[in-house]
Amino acid sequence: MHYNGYAHIHTIGCQMNVYDSEKLGTVLHALGYQLTRHPEQADIIVCNTCAIRHKAEEKAFSFLGRFAKEKRKNPRLITVMAGCVAQQEGKNAFQRLPHLDLVLGTQAFSRFSTHIAALKSGQRQIVDTAPSDVIFETLPDDTAFAENPVSKFVTIMQGCDNFCTYCVVPYVRGRERSRSWQSIVAEIEILAEKGIREVTLLGQNVNSYGAKENSLSFAGLLEKVAGVDGIHRIRFATSHPKDLSHDLIRAMADLDKVCDHLHLPVQSGSNRILKKMNRGYTAELYLSRIDALRSAIPDIGLSTDIIVGFPSETSEEFEQTMALVKQVGFDSIFAFAYSDRSSAPAAKFSDPVDDTEKMARLNRLLTFQDTMTQKKNEQMTGRVVQVLVEGVSLKQHDGFVKTTPHTRQMTGRSEANKIVHFPSDTLAAGDLVEIKILNAYPHSLWGTASGTVMP
Numbered sequence: 534m535h536y537n538g539y540a541h542i543h544t545i546g547c548q549m550n551v552y553d554s555e556k557l558g559t560v561l562h563a564l565g566y567q568l569t570r571h572p573e574q575a576d577i578i579v580c581n582t583c584a585i586r587h588k589a590e591e592k593a594f595s596f597l598g599r600f601a602k603e604k605r606k607n608p609r610l611i612t613v614m615a616g617c618v619a620q621q622e623g624k625n626a627f628q629r630l631p632h633l634d635l636v637l638g639t640q641a642f643s644r645f646s647t648h649i650a651a652l653k654s655g656q657r658q659i660v661d662t663a664p665s666d667v668i669f670e671t672l673p674d675d676t677a678f679a680e681n682p683v684s685k686f687v688t689i690m691q692g693c694d695n696f697c698t699y700c701v702v703p704y705v706r707g708r709e710r711s712r713s714w715q716s717i718v719a720e721i722e723i724l725a726e727k728g729i730r731e732v733t734l735l736g737q738n739v740n741s742y743g744a745k746e747n748s749l750s751f752a753g754l755l756e757k758v759a760g761v762d763g764i765h766r767i768r769f770a771t772s773h774p775k776d777l778s779h780d781l782i783r784a785m786a787d788l789d790k791v792c793d794h795l796h797l798p799v800q801s802g803s804n805r806i807l808k809k810m811n812r813g814y815t816a817e818l819y820l821s822r823i824d825a826l827r828s829a830i831p832d833i834g835l836s837t838d839i840i841v842g843f844p845s846e847t848s849e850e851f852e853q854t855m856a857l858v859k860q861v862g863f864d865s866i867f868a869f870a871y872s873d874r875s876s877a878p879a880a881k882f883s884d885p886v887d888d889t890e891k892m893a894r895l896n897r898l899l900t901f902q903d904t905m906t907q908k909k910n911e912q913m914t915g916r917v918v919q920v921l922v923e924g925v926s927l928k929q930h931d932g933f934v935k936t937t938p939h940t941r942q943m944t945g946r947s948e949a950n951k952i953v954h955f956p957s958d959t960l961a962a963g964d965l966v967e968i969k970i971l972n973a974y975p976h977s978l979w980g981t982a983s984g985t986v987m988p
């Protein structure tokens with residue numbers, strides 16, 4: 534193939550962006566570019582951006598800003614802002630980044646190669662934030678397997694129709710649309726042939742997969758994916774509590790390959806705040822779904838997202854969030870200080886919580902969860918968990934060095950998504966193994982292989 538130079542892709546934001554960046558990589562590869570981890574070596578630099586919070590947006594501007602000087606030295610260097618900030622900013626991006634060559638919105642990825650050709654023939658400052666009727670799909674090529682040879686994200690739907698009042702996603706990603714199950718399964722079959730053993734199916738609200746298209750339900754899709762030979766494990770994110778159905782809980786319980794883990798964002802424990810967020814459920818409904826999940830899948834690992842300091846959140850309402858978090862006992866949480874997004878309705882709500890108070894609430898929540906995570910990890914000692922081996926661990930545990938100094942230390946994840954380290958000279962990435970947990974650490978577990986191995 535004609536060699537065109539080096540391309541560097543920098544990804545900020547959610548798992549969907551990781552997936553999208555791989556697709557952009559596939560396009561660049563097809564155009565003859567070789568991917569590089571080193572931006573200073575690159576002839577084309579792409580930043581795939583996230584607009585979810587102010588900080589994420591700033592990261593995009595600061596990353597791309599670094600190449601203004603480079604560009605003066607090397608006018609042939611192409612710089613691209615892709616994804617959610619690109620969609621949000623359009624041509625305004627040039628005000629802060631006059632050296633930028635292409636603003637590629639979230640639905641413009643199918644036109645990426647055309648724009649690259651135009652840039653190569655001398656055009657500058659191209660903006661494409663136009664909508665698209667088709668969902669951009671490319672089959673994974675070898676460039677997609679560099680990061681993790683065992684586990685991959687697969688986006689199954691785009692956009693969101695929920696319009697939570699704090700959230701920018703419906704404005705930057707557009708309306709919800711699902712890919713066909715046939716194309717999803719075909720993609721996963723290729724991944725399995727390449728050695729991938731775990732897939733995480735992605736959508737903003739996977740429970741409504743196929744609803745608009747009136748096709749297979751999400752539970753039905755899980756069954757299809759479970760039928761792909763070579764795939765040992767299936768995960769998915771994100772589930773919206775209002776749409777978590779009994780069918781899905783059943784499918785999770787019945788399908789062995791679906792991991793016993795669920796990420797179920799609650800956002801707040803206060804019904805008044807949940808209503809202002811337009812979440813469509815109450816704290817009581819959320820707790821009843823947790824009960825249903827735990828009675829169907831007793832060992833289920835649970836994680837959640839929480840926003841603290843939503844406009845007008847009182848300290849009592851924050852205490853309700855703390856109380857809910859304590860009551861559920863999550864394995865892990867992702868907590869964020871509310872960040873104003875000008876396109877989202879909550880930006881116009883009165884009564885903002887001041888930043889110092891927001892940070893104080895966030896710190897209390899995170900400190901509590903650290904203790905809970907440690908406690909949950911300690912509860913695992915003595916138990917046997919199924920682990921998908923990811924490879925040789927880079928970090929050596931002290932206890933391990935003393936007891937088994939000549940054996941390799943491997944790493945993998947349990948079904949509940951906990952990192953597990955263990956000694957082995959025979960196991961390899963992609964093996965499924967049973968590990969007896971001997972020690973718990975704040976961010977990982979340690980144990981020894983104890984049983985059945987599926988190579």
Ligand code: SAH
Nearest residue numbers: 699700737771798838839840869870871872
């Ligand atoms: N679709 C998913 C979440 C997508 S965004 C869902 O509905 O749960 C990931 C997380 O970012 C959200 O769950 C929320 O906790 C957080 N988030 C979104 N907008 C935010 C904002 N304006 N400020 C702070 N956190 C926000």
Ligand code: SF4
Nearest residue numbers: 693695696697700702
């Ligand atoms: Fe944003 Fe709500 Fe959609 Fe999640 S469900 S992406 S939080 S609007």
Ligand code: F3S
Nearest residue numbers: 546547583584585617
């Ligand atoms: Fe960010 Fe866009 Fe994902 S705003 S969280 S990259 S959908």
